[in-house]
Amino acid sequence: MSAISQNLALIICTYMRSESLKRLLDSIVQQTVLPQQILVIDGSGDNLSEQACRQANIAVSYFQVPPEHRGLTKQRNFGIEKVLPSCEIVAFLDDDVVLNESYFEEILKTFTTFPEAVAVGGAIENESDFTFVGLDYKPKSTDFYYDGFVKKDSQRFILRKKFGLDSDQVPGFMPEAGHGRSISFLPLSQKTYPAELLMGCAFSVRSTVFKNGTRFSTFFEGYGLYEDAHFCVELAKTGPIYLNTAALLIHLHEPSGRPNQYKYGKMVVRNGWFVWRTKYPNPSLKNKFKWHATTLLLMYIRLTNVLNSEQRTAAFTEFLGRKITWISLLLGNKPKLEQRA
Structure with missing residues (x-):
């Protein structure tokens, strides 16, 4: 029988993904350590996710938020307010993940x-x-090598190396020029590594952080691309962050509930700029140049997918979203950094 952690709360934000939510809840039931509190914050316009919670073989506190509270960051902030005062750790999971049975442990x-x-x-x-x-x-x-492990680099990183635009930081840390390597570039070595940027689909925070008033930034609306990076950049100022590569899960990237490719392309550039300048408000001229050069390189790599991908329209519209947003940044239409949470 699974033990119940008396100090762990779990927040799952969901939107129109009842089947994915059911699959996640089924994997939670199998955990060696169960959360004391499971909060499902639903932005859907139907009751299918509520039904999934009622049918789960575990106690779930379900909340369907009104339209003004929809969106990933808003729903997370809503959930934070519902966490029991006794819970010392607040875990966040996307609704389209499946947990290894020892994840919470x-x-x-x-x-x-x-x-x-x-x-x-x-x-x-x-x-x-x-x-x-x-x-x-x-x-x-053409390799990426770290801590005794190797993988083949993708074409975008091979080109970044050739142009001198690769990250000069270890995975999980943002360089002054932005565009770092994510924690997916840390091998599953069963070790725990220091990090600065965690994946929003699977991270946990000490509740004292929220008791001090910290919340997710409402700059990130709706789908909220890179809201996790922004939150972690701010959080890293208060203490160390770690990635445990033995805390495993599968991320299935459910396509429903995601923005169209044009909007996604806009968010890649604008939200990426916002996170970068949150971390480095006054980067050097050299690093400003490298950020823009890398943004352009990645933009035109995406354009090549029009020729070598079956999803040509998606690739082209994403390219347009990236390019139009990049031009708007050059023309001075930049996010205001005082919008930080």
Whole structure:
């Protein structure tokens, strides 16, 4: 029988994904350690997610928010207000993940091992393609090598290396020029690594952070691309953050509820700029140039997908969204950094 953690609350924000939510709740039932409180914050316009919660084999506190509270950051902030005062850890999961049975056990273990940690992230098992090659391996120019593990770099990173635009930080940390490598570039070594940027689909935070008034920024509306990066950049100012690569889950990237590619392209550039300048309000001229150069490179790599992808329209409309937004930034239409949470 699973133990119940008396200090763990879980917040799941969902929107029109009742089947994904049911699958996640089924995986929670199998956990070696169960949350004391499970909050489902639903922005859907129907009652299918509510039905999934009622049918779950575990106690769920369900809240359907009104339209003014819809959107990932707003729903997370709504859920934070409902967390029991006794809960010391608040975990966040996307509705389209499936947990390894020891996920919560590993997360709690990390907070115990690192009592100074303000946040701990889980690792996405189905997005890792590293191979262990040992510490004596000499990586090729097309490789990404870290801590004895190697994977083939994608074309965008190979080109970034050629143009001198690759990140100069380890994965999970943002360089001054922005465009760092995410924690997906950390191998599933069963180790715990320091990080600065966690994946929003699977991270947990000490509740004292929220008791001090910290919330997710409402700059990020609706789908909220990069809201996790912005939150972590701000959080990292208050204490260390870690990624436990033994806290595993599968991320299925459910397509429903996502914006169209044009809006997505706009968010990639505008939200990316906002996070970068939140971390580095006054970057050097060299690093400003590198941010824009990398943005342009990635933009035109996306354009090439019009020729080599079956989803040509999606690729082209995303390219347009990126380009129009980049031009607007150059013309001075920049987010106001005082909008930070």
